[in-house]
Amino acid sequence: MTRNPGDPNTEGNGIRRISRYPAGLASASFILLLAGVAIIGPVLYPGDPLAISEHTLLRPGGAYWLGTDDLGRDVLAELVYGVRVSLFVGFVAAFAATIAGTAVGAIAGYFGGWFDTVVMRIAEFFQVMPTFILAVVIVALAGPGLTRVIAVIALLSWPQTARVARGEVLRVSRLDFVDGARCLGIPEWRILFGEVLPNAIGPVIALGTLVVGYAILLEASLSFLGLSSPDTVSWGRLLSVGQRFLFSAWWLSAFPGLAIFLTVLAFNLLGDTLSEMLNPRRSGN
Amino acid sequence: MPDKRLILEVDGLHVTYASRGRTVHALQDASLFVAEGEVVGLAGESGSGKSTLARAVLGLLPQGITRIINGRIVIAGDDVTHYSPRQWEGVRGNPVAIVFQDPLSFLNPVMRVGDQIGESVRRHDPAARTTARSMELLELVKLQPSVLRRYPHELSGGMRQRAMLAIALGCKPRLLIADEPTTALDATTQTEILALLRELRATLDMSLLVISHDLGLLRWNCDRVYVMYAGHTLEWGPTGDVLARSAHPYTRGLVDASRLRRLPDDHFATIGGDVPDLHERYRCCPFFSRCTQVMDVCRQQIPPARGNRDGHGARCWLLEDGRE
Numbered sequence: 107m108t109r110n111p112g113d114p115n116t117e118g119n120g121i122r123r124i125s126r127y128p129a130g131l132a133s134a135s136f137i138l139l140l141a142g143v144a145i146i147g148p149v150l151y152p153g154d155p156l157a158i159s160e161h162t163l164l165r166p167g168g169a170y171w172l173g174t175d176d177l178g179r180d181v182l183a184e185l186v187y188g189v190r191v192s193l194f195v196g197f198v199a200a201f202a203a204t205i206a207g208t209a210v211g212a213i214a215g216y217f218g219g220w221f222d223t224v225v226m227r228i229a230e231f232f233q234v235m236p237t238f239i240l241a242v243v244i245v246a247l248a249g250p251g252l253t254r255v256i257a258v259i260a261l262l263s264w265p266q267t268a269r270v271a272r273g274e275v276l277r278v279s280r281l282d283f284v285d286g287a288r289c290l291g292i293p294e295w296r297i298l299f300g301e302v303l304p305n306a307i308g309p310v311i312a313l314g315t316l317v318v319g320y321a322i323l324l325e326a327s328l329s330f331l332g333l334s335s336p337d338t339v340s341w342g343r344l345l346s347v348g349q350r351f352l353f354s355a356w357w358l359s360a361f362p363g364l365a366i367f368l369t370v371l372a373f374n375l376l377g378d379t380l381s382e383m384l385n386p387r388r389s390g391n
Numbered sequence: 392m393p394d395k396r397l398i399l400e401v402d403g404l405h406v407t408y409a410s411r412g413r414t415v416h417a418l419q420d421a422s423l424f425v426a427e428g429e430v431v432g433l434a435g436e437s438g439s440g441k442s443t444l445a446r447a448v449l450g451l452l453p454q455g456i457t458r459i460i461n462g463r464i465v466i467a468g469d470d471v472t473h474y475s476p477r478q479w480e481g482v483r484g485n486p487v488a489i490v491f492q493d494p495l496s497f498l499n500p501v502m503r504v505g506d507q508i509g510e511s512v513r514r515h516d517p518a519a520r521t522t523a524r525s526m527e528l529l530e531l532v533k534l535q536p537s538v539l540r541r542y543p544h545e546l547s548g549g550m551r552q553r554a555m556l557a558i559a560l561g562c563k564p565r566l567l568i569a570d571e572p573t574t575a576l577d578a579t580t581q582t583e584i585l586a587l588l589r590e591l592r593a594t595l596d597m598s599l600l601v602i603s604h605d606l607g608l609l610r611w612n613c614d615r616v617y618v619m620y621a622g623h624t625l626e627w628g629p630t631g632d633v634l635a636r637s638a639h640p641y642t643r644g645l646v647d648a649s650r651l652r653r654l655p656d657d658h659f660a661t662i663g664g665d666v667p668d669l670h671e672r673y674r675c676c677p678f679f680s681r682c683t684q685v686m687d688v689c690r691q692q693i694p695p696a697r698g699n700r701d702g703h704g705a706r707c708w709l710l711e712d713g714r715e
Binding site for chain 2: 281282283285286287288289290291292293294300301304305
């Protein structure tokens with residue numbers, strides 16, 4: 107069902123399989139590059155992102171490749187540090203949302219009953235609310251801070267994951283091998299997490315990748331509005347600084363904007379590729 | 392067989408499904424028993440209730456839409472008829488395990504065969520060393536040890552059926568139900584699997600309940616057989632007696648249709664009439680509309696069970712006439 111020999115869509119290991127999707131491969135490479143920058147970037151480009159100098163509003167080129175801002179801070183150094191914040195927020199929020207959403211959705215789908223009804227109504231509540239406005243309201247009430255931003259993003263993202271996980275678990279739990287496992291006397295909760303979930307996880311992982319991109323975008327939006335931590339270097343905060351000089355110093359907005367755009371695009375393309383690769387209905391034939 | 396302990400006893404089981412607002416009486420009056428060490432066959436055409444009976448014995452009837460109206464199921468001395476889902480977990484695998492017709496869909500596609508065997512071993516024999524025991528089970532079903540590392544889709548049909556068997560045997564069952572164990576296999580593989588089942592039954596000292604529409608298969612492998620029709624067990628007894636001296640006209644029709652006995656004019660025999668309508672509860676013989684020897688009484692009353700000393704019996708009004 108998940109893999110058929112001779113099927114080019116499912117044959118070979120992960121790297122060989124993803125190499126059949128050029129957009130997915132490019133996105134994965136870009137994300138790996140970003141991760142590399144986040145880890146060793148400050149070593150390769152050892153500028154202090156918060157260091158103020160007398161060289162204010164310098165154009166790109168020369169000693170400062172991407173120019174400086176109104177306080178003379180190096181834009182490239184700020185971008186390099188900003189990768190850390192963006193990826194950290196993106197991955198942690200998406201991870202939390204995926205774990206919570208999967209657990210809730212899987213239990214709701216497998217056991218049904220009142221838990222299913224209650225949880226899915228809550229999920230629907232989150233889905234009909236305009237999430238960005240909700241995020242702004244919650245952060246404004248709770249106060250800014252990176253942890254709070256991550257928590258809010260996770261809180262807003264789990265319902266989508268829960269719905270996908272529930273649907274997949276419903277589909278898989280009707281398959282024969284689940285009865286087969288039951289015939290061995292394996293307890294229900296172990297059937298759910300040991301047999302059903304591994305067969306249902308593909309679309310959830312694909313969605314998780316999309317959630318990373320969504321979380322990065324939401325974090326950038328919140329810091330653009332000044333609702334993230336004021337002392338962290340974040341792409342969204344760079345944008346909000348740049349906005350004041352939009353007509354005099356384009357490079358202050360353009361490079362952070364480009365970084366956000368490319369990163370979110372990469373996660374979206376990777377998510378699409380993964381959902382294509384992991385879709386049981388596609389790989390079944 | 393009063394001298395032997397019974398591993399399974401089904402007594403007058405009546406099971407209904409709710410289906411599109413109507414009630415389907417899938418089992419109406421099904422009775423059978425399996426003694427320890429015995430191989431019992433259950434024959435019948437599609438829709439006769441064979442598989443419903445197998446699922447009932449494992450507590451796998453679809454929840455919510457199924458009702459057990461009447462009768463009881465006794466497994467190894469315990470009345471399990473109204474067990475809760477949690478209680479059923481203690482029955483499944485050990486003492487009762489099952490292998491299904493289509494091994495591919497009953498194996499988890501994303502787990503290696505070794506992990507699936509290991510799972511059943513750990514569940515039912517926690518003290519055993521999982522790998523060693525898994526190898527032992529593979530040897531028992533005559534598969535190479537390398538199969539442990541394979542995924543189900545990498546195996547042939549016969550190998551999958553053997554892998555399923557190894558998983559089921561990992562539970563150390565006292566009764567193994569084989570639901571159409573060879574229907575999905577080609578003729579050569581069928582013979583091999585049947586030989587394997589026969590051999591295992593002797594070495595492992597367990598009972599077998601073989602469900603099949605193929606009388607030829609049952610004839611060579613079973614001590615006793617039951618013939619089902621429209622949710623009723625119509626005839627039962629030692630295999631040779633039932634097939635050679637069938638008491639019920641339906642069994643005779645089945646035997647003729649399966650060509651175990653050659654007809655004089657070398658024609659294919661069929662049973663006339665339509666398949667039974669299970670939307671109603673029969674208050675008479677369920678076979679009367681297709682029976683060539685139908686009498687008035689057949690349309691009015693349920694025939695009682697009548698049997699001889701060898702345990703060969705049937706539900707048919709013809710037996711009341713003193714004929715057999």
